[in-house]
Amino acid sequence: MGERIPGRSVESVIEQTDLSLLLDTSTEPMNATPNDSKKRIEQLKHLQAWETQTARLLGGWQPAVRLWEAKHAIGLHLWRDLQTAGELRTRLWELRVSRPDGSAVVESVLPAIKILACAQQDFEFIAGLYLGAKKALAEAYRAYLEETHATWDVPSIDILRRAAVIKETKIEWAEAYLAQVATSDERRHIVERWANYAVEVITAAGGVCGEDERSAELPPPGYGCLLPFGECKRDDRFKVQLQGYDRPPIDDDEAHTLWQFVSYTIEMQAAETLASVLWEGEGMDWEFYYDVARHCYDECRHSKMGEERVRELGHEIFEIPQFTGNYAWRQLYDPMRRYGMLTYIIEQDSFALKHETYKNYVKIGDTTSAEAIMYDIIDETMHVRLGAEMGAGID
Amino acid sequence: MKPCTSAWGQKWVPELIKHQDEPMSLEEVIEDCRKAVIENSLALAQRAYADKH
Ligand SMILES: [Fe+2]
Ligand SMILES: [Fe+2]
Numbered sequence: 001m002g003e004r005i006p007g008r009s010v011e012s013v014i015e016q017t018d019l020s021l022l023l024d025t026s027t028e029p030m031n032a033t034p035n036d037s038k039k040r041i042e043q044l045k046h047l048q049a050w051e052t053q054t055a056r057l058l059g060g061w062q063p064a065v066r067l068w069e070a071k072h073a074i075g076l077h078l079w080r081d082l083q084t085a086g087e088l089r090t091r092l093w094e095l096r097v098s099r100p101d102g103s104a105v106v107e108s109v110l111p112a113i114k115i116l117a118c119a120q121q122d123f124e125f126i127a128g129l130y131l132g133a134k135k136a137l138a139e140a141y142r143a144y145l146e147e148t149h150a151t152w153d154v155p156s157i158d159i160l161r162r163a164a165v166i167k168e169t170k171i172e173w174a175e176a177y178l179a180q181v182a183t184s185d186e187r188r189h190i191v192e193r194w195a196n197y198a199v200e201v202i203t204a205a206g207g208v209c210g211e212d213e214r215s216a217e218l219p220p221p222g223y224g225c226l227l228p229f230g231e232c233k234r235d236d237r238f239k240v241q242l243q244g245y246d247r248p249p250i251d252d253d254e255a256h257t258l259w260q261f262v263s264y265t266i267e268m269q270a271a272e273t274l275a276s277v278l279w280e281g282e283g284m285d286w287e288f289y290y291d292v293a294r295h296c297y298d299e300c301r302h303s304k305m306g307e308e309r310v311r312e313l314g315h316e317i318f319e320i321p322q323f324t325g326n327y328a329w330r331q332l333y334d335p336m337r338r339y340g341m342l343t344y345i346i347e348q349d350s351f352a353l354k355h356e357t358y359k360n361y362v363k364i365g366d367t368t369s370a371e372a373i374m375y376d377i378i379d380e381t382m383h384v385r386l387g388a389e390m391g392a393g394i395d
Numbered sequence: 396m397k398p399c400t401s402a403w404g405q406k407w408v409p410e411l412i413k414h415q416d417e418p419m420s421l422e423e424v425i426e427d428c429r430k431a432v433i434e435n436s437l438a439l440a441q442r443a444y445a446d447k448h
Binding site for chain 2: 242243244245246247263266281283284285288291292295323325326329330333334335336337339340341342343344345346347348349350352353382383
């Protein structure tokens, strides 16, 4: 990273409120690298769009990912992607770009994303997204860090260093996942082929920084798109049944506690519905994706919390049949109604049950279950309409 | 980035209604959602609570 001397004084920079004036190098060129900030801004605009759109695509596929641990991981990853996008957007706002989603950016990213959606199998999709798109993002962050000015652009450097590390960790995760899942020669061939194809598509789309030449047409996938998925998938360790469970009487402590935490594991279906909404809600404000991604990840955590408590109670979730039908019937409705059912009806109604069971756990001295429910209530207050008032009543 | 602490359903269902050109009002949509949960949900507690309202 070479030291460069800016072409204007700090005072004159501070006085400027419109960065586009600063970028007008025809009137007053910068000494070292004319247009450097203009170039950085364009890169950041494309990078945040790739983060946002890859998170949406992860949402589209999450219900169809079979391996339970991978489904959980994807819930976290799509939230991390939106967090990174949020930090990049905040930086862009500092750089006087208040609307980073210009049509040129979206037009260069979305067609490529829609092609990457066309994988036919979950591991194939993950190979393309992680070894293609996420690897390209990690490399772009590293290249940006190498090239940008070590003093002028420190706020971006802080963000991109973190973003690069997060991406590299996710790529390592994908490599481990693929080693576990793509165990036959045929599967390894599919992984390699689709990952290479994803790189071709991203290159033809002008790269994740949007600065390379775009091809007139992206290479066609040769497959139709399977999204949105009508059913959510579970791996072979699970038994699946159609119907849910009757609630045991609350004074049957053992049966009721097990029922409640098994029910938490089944909240994965809520995460899957939200993930589908993330994908299907195309063209919404960016903040919508940020909120839905957090919501989706929260539901994954509730499912995990259930799983851990079920284990502490002496059971494995694979022993107890899961039901996946709630995801399936909700998919018959449009994304707005799906989101409305979860937030206005299902989550809101569940407060009464949570309140009642929290008090009961306190009464019977099961503080672990009580604490777990309390954390859930805290998350749920963000999810629902009247949550804040109802949650405040818990004592 | 400021964390979002507002109630998400209240914030985004009206936006989704606009986005989808939904002819129903918010209240009608919520009633529709309640009916759908009562008729379809496979979680018995979910159905029972939705039905109480
Ligand atoms: Fe939940
Ligand atoms: Fe929730």
